[in-house]
């Protein structure tokens with residue numbers, strides 16, 4: 001049967017959706033699990049990359065958005081709203097366009113990567129820059145969605161978590177069991193919460209005998225869950241996870257604890273170094289998406305994590321095209337030569 005989106009594929013597990021709901025879908029999900037041979041050799045384990053950047057709008061957000069938007073339409077919504085560091089905004093904008101809903105997205109001014117902002121605009125959302133942080137914007141959309149009949153599609157919307165848990169199903173379906181470790185970036189903490197729910201549900205359904213250990217990774221300048229308190233002015237090159245008050249922080253910490261996992265923070269330098277390593281495997285991701293693998297790398301190299309012979313999945317949450325400036329701003333512009341064969345010969349002979 002041709003693939004028709006994750007709602008159809010995992011309908012039996014999406015019990016919150018009204019029976020008569022008609023999927024609003026862009027055929028999201030079904031993303032590849034790509035082996036990373038160089039990282040695997042370096043760390044002495046089997047590292048696989050769940051490349052969520054290959055979803056329709058370039059990030060894992062589409063998984064939650066197909067379910068949230070389907071529910072919103074079934075409930076008769078005509079407009080939706082979210083706060084976002086960028087990816088949720090682009091995803092909400094695309095699915096709202098598909099469903100014919102008005103869409104408002106609030107983003108922290110000047111802190112959203114170019115590809116995400118362009119996406120939200122291209123899909124026709126009303127984009128509003130807030131002179132504040134993501135956390136400020138989230139507080140605003142929470143309140144306006146109470147006051148007015150506008151569907152809130154942030155990951156505090158339970159349908160978002162329901163959709164995102166399907167990534168765990170796909171991993172078990174691909175591997176035949178859960179991986180030993182699942183490494184992923186943590187921002188507002190919805191995704192790690194969703195993965196854990198997915199693994200637990202599949203475990204209860206008898207689809208995997210084991211559960212993975214979770215390695216949740218924040219950026220050092222935006223690490224409220226590691227520090228144990230909110231961060232008023234979060235700062236990191238990984239703008240997607242530049243969040244100081246994660247809405248699902250408690251659940252994330254509980255999931256990590258239940259899995260006998262870890263939550264830790266890596267530096268911007270470690271994130272960018274891992275972005276480069278992943279690109280050397282042929283998988284270019286945005287900076288935040290490298291955080292999970294960066295945390296894994298650091299722990300293994302420091303001798304704090306024994307992964308010999310283990311299967312490790314790193315979730316690559318967003319495509320590199322989302323944030324081209326993260327590359328072009330750090331590297332010199334490509335060399336220019338005259339349009340002559342001799343100039344080309346000289347350069348190649350260097």
Ligand code: F0G
Nearest residue numbers: 084085087088187188189190191317318
């Ligand atoms: N990776 C990317 C690329 C993201 O965009 C986000 C979150 C995360 C990781 C973290 O996921 O919030 O569920 O812990 N981006 C949100 C947004 C906040 O607005 O696009 P999380």
